[in-house]
Amino acid sequence: DAGVTQSPTHLIKTRGQQVTLRCSPKSGHDTVSWYQQALGQGPQFIFQYYEEEERQRGNFPDRFSGHQFPNYSSELNVNALLLGDSALYLCASSTPGTENQETQYFGPGTRLLVL
Amino acid sequence: GENVEQHPSTLSVQEGDSAVIKCTYSDSASNYFPWYKQELGKRPQLIIDIRSNVGEKKDQRIAVTLNKTAKHFSLHITETQPEDSAVYFCAASRDTGFQKLVFGTGTRLLVSP
Numbered sequence: 001d002a003g004v005t006q007s008p009t010h011l012i013k014t015r016g017q018q019v020t021l022r023c024s025p026k027s028g029h030d031t032v033s034w035y036q037q038a039l040g041q042g043p044q045f046i047f048q049y050y051e052e053e054e055r056q057r058g059n060f061p062d063r064f065s066g067h068q069f070p071n072y073s074s075e076l077n078v079n080a081l082l083l084g085d086s087a088l089y090l091c092a093s094s095t096p097g098t099e100n101q102e103t104q105y106f107g108p109g110t111r112l113l114v115l
Numbered sequence: 116g117e118n119v120e121q122h123p124s125t126l127s128v129q130e131g132d133s134a135v136i137k138c139t140y141s142d143s144a145s146n147y148f149p150w151y152k153q154e155l156g157k158r159p160q161l162i163i164d165i166r167s168n169v170g171e172k173k174d175q176r177i178a179v180t181l182n183k184t185a186k187h188f189s190l191h192i193t194e195t196q197p198e199d200s201a202v203y204f205c206a207a208s209r210d211t212g213f214q215k216l217v218f219g220t221g222t223r224l225l226v227s228p
Contacts, residue, residue: 031213042121042204042218043159056215090158094214103149104214106158
């Protein structure tokens with residue numbers, strides 16, 4: 001049973017560039033959430049995708065955008081990179097439910113460094 | 116806005132002692148409270164979770180308690196072992212069908228042999 005996978009594992013970019021991060025959810029999961037984890041901090045919710053639509057969004061600017069594909073995989077795009085975008089970007093997959101939601105399972109993350 | 120406060124930020128214990136980490140949440144509509152363990156350079160992994168319809172849940176050496184009135188929940192680890200050393204995050208979420216986890220700032224637990 002494949003878990004959540006992310007690519008690439010590490011990435012170095014310069015200010016102003018654009019970056020695309022990728023996530024494949026755990027087998028059987030159809031919902032993907034993205035989080036940003038700055039060094040020494042807890043993960044911060046960016047947005048969540050289900051049925052190829054953005055369902056919820058956290059307090060992140062429009063420079064952060066995403067996409068979900070028919071096979072449930074997802075991309076996170078960040079435009080006009082700032083130094084402050086340097087962080088570990090985590091993808092989590094789940095299946096929405098009613099009373100007993102499935103837990104969010106995290107991928108290994110992509111560590112982004114903006115110089 | 117939604118906020119989760121977590122204390123302490125660091126916790127050092129001797130092997131075999133108990134460790135307690137406490138969290139407070141602000142959104143009274145929150146009713147799902149997971150705890151994640153994150154080892155250095157690795158992904159957060161769920162260790163236990165609790166929903167608002169129960170006050171306590173145990174899994175071997177780990178237990179979580181919830182006080183909805185006070186909006187507090189706590190993680191209890193008994194008989195700590197060196198391999199318990201990691202950063203622990205609490206989180207809270209509304210039960211809307213789509214979880215949006217709001218995380219605490221983390222507790223670095225160090226268990227000394």
